[in-house]
Amino acid sequence: MTTTAFITHRDCQLHDMGSYHPECPARLTAISDQMIAQGLDPYFSYYDAPLASLDQMLRVHPPAHLEKLKRTSPETGIAHLDPDTAMNPHTWTAAQRSAGAGVMAVDLVMKGEVNDAFCAIRPPGHHAERENAMGFCFVNNIAVAARHALEAHGLKRVAIIDFDVHHGNGTEDIFKGDERVLMVSMFQHPFFPYSGADAPAANMCNVPLPAGTGGEDFRMVVSDIWLPRLHEFRPEMLFISAGFDAHYEDDMGSMKLVESDYAWVTQQLKVVAERHCQGRIVSMLEGGYVLSSLARSVCAHLRALADL
Numbered sequence: 001m002t003t004t005a006f007i008t009h010r011d012c013q014l015h016d017m018g019s020y021h022p023e024c025p026a027r028l029t030a031i032s033d034q035m036i037a038q039g040l041d042p043y044f045s046y047y048d049a050p051l052a053s054l055d056q057m058l059r060v061h062p063p064a065h066l067e068k069l070k071r072t073s074p075e076t077g078i079a080h081l082d083p084d085t086a087m088n089p090h091t092w093t094a095a096q097r098s099a100g101a102g103v104m105a106v107d108l109v110m111k112g113e114v115n116d117a118f119c120a121i122r123p124p125g126h127h128a129e130r131e132n133a134m135g136f137c138f139v140n141n142i143a144v145a146a147r148h149a150l151e152a153h154g155l156k157r158v159a160i161i162d163f164d165v166h167h168g169n170g171t172e173d174i175f176k177g178d179e180r181v182l183m184v185s186m187f188q189h190p191f192f193p194y195s196g197a198d199a200p201a202a203n204m205c206n207v208p209l210p211a212g213t214g215g216e217d218f219r220m221v222v223s224d225i226w227l228p229r230l231h232e233f234r235p236e237m238l239f240i241s242a243g244f245d246a247h248y249e250d251d252m253g254s255m256k257l258v259e260s261d262y263a264w265v266t267q268q269l270k271v272v273a274e275r276h277c278q279g280r281i282v283s284m285l286e287g288g289y290v291l292s293s294l295a296r297s298v299c300a301h302l303r304a305l306a307d308l
Helices: 026-037 054-058 063-072 091-110 141-151 169-175 215-233 259-276 291-305
Strands: 004-008 044-048 079-082 085-087 116-119 158-162 181-188 204-209 238-242 281-285
Touching (some): 004 091, 004 291, 054 141, 085 091, 116 291, 141 169, 141 281, 169 204, 181 215
Parallel strands (some): 181 204, 238 281
C-alpha cells in the first residue's frame, strides 16, 4: 500500500493577516474537515512540521532577507510588508514551519519512509523572491525543499511543477539559470504578479493562459508542453507548488478548472515520477481561497497522490 505523508503544524494556523484576508487560517481547517468528511484521513501518515533551520533557508534567501522578516515580526498586532502581505506575532514561526515541512518531506521520501508527501502549510511560498516577501509569501517553501534535495541528498536534477493561478515569480527568481532545476508552470496572464511571460530562462517552461481557460486547454498544456519537457529532463524528484485558485469557484482568479483536472494532472505527474524519480513527489500547498473548492480540490489531489 502506498504511504503518503501529510505534514502540517498547528503553528501554521496562528499566522493571521487580519479579518477578511483571503489567505486565512480556516484554509487548513477546511482541508482537514473535508478529508474527514470523505473518509480519507485513515490513509495518510501524519507528521508535525519542524522549524526549518537558518542554514536550510540560507540556501535560498540571503541573510538580510531573513533578518528583515525577524525584525519586522511584531510583538502584538499586525505589521505590513506590503498592502497584501503582513505579519502577526506568529508569522515568523509559521513561515519556518512551512519551509521545514518541505525539508521533512524530502527527508522522509529520500529515506523511503513514505512514497510521497503533501504539506498542508501556510503561509504559502512561491511569490517569495530571493530578497523580497510578497503576495502572501515570506519564505519560498518549495525552493527550500528543492535545494535541500540537491544539497543535502545529492540529487542532480529536480523539477518543480506550479499550477497555481498566479505565476510563481519567486521560484523563478531563485532558480532561473540553474540547470539542475526545471520549472514548468501555467498561470493566468495578464494577472498578478505580472511576470513570467517575457523571455524566461531556458530552464523555465512558462505557459501564460488567458482568463476563462478551462480544463480542456489546461490538459492540453500538460500533455503537449509540460510532459515532454519533464520526460526529456529526467528529474530525480518532483516538487509540486499546489495552488488550487485556478478552480472555477475561486474568485481570486478567472480560470475554470475543477477537481477532476487536479486529480488528472496529479496522475500524469505520478507517471513521470514512477518513470524517472522512483515515485518521489513532494507537494506543497500554495493558493486556493474559497474554502469549499480548496478543500475538495486538495482531496482530489490527495486521492491521486495516494492512489486511493
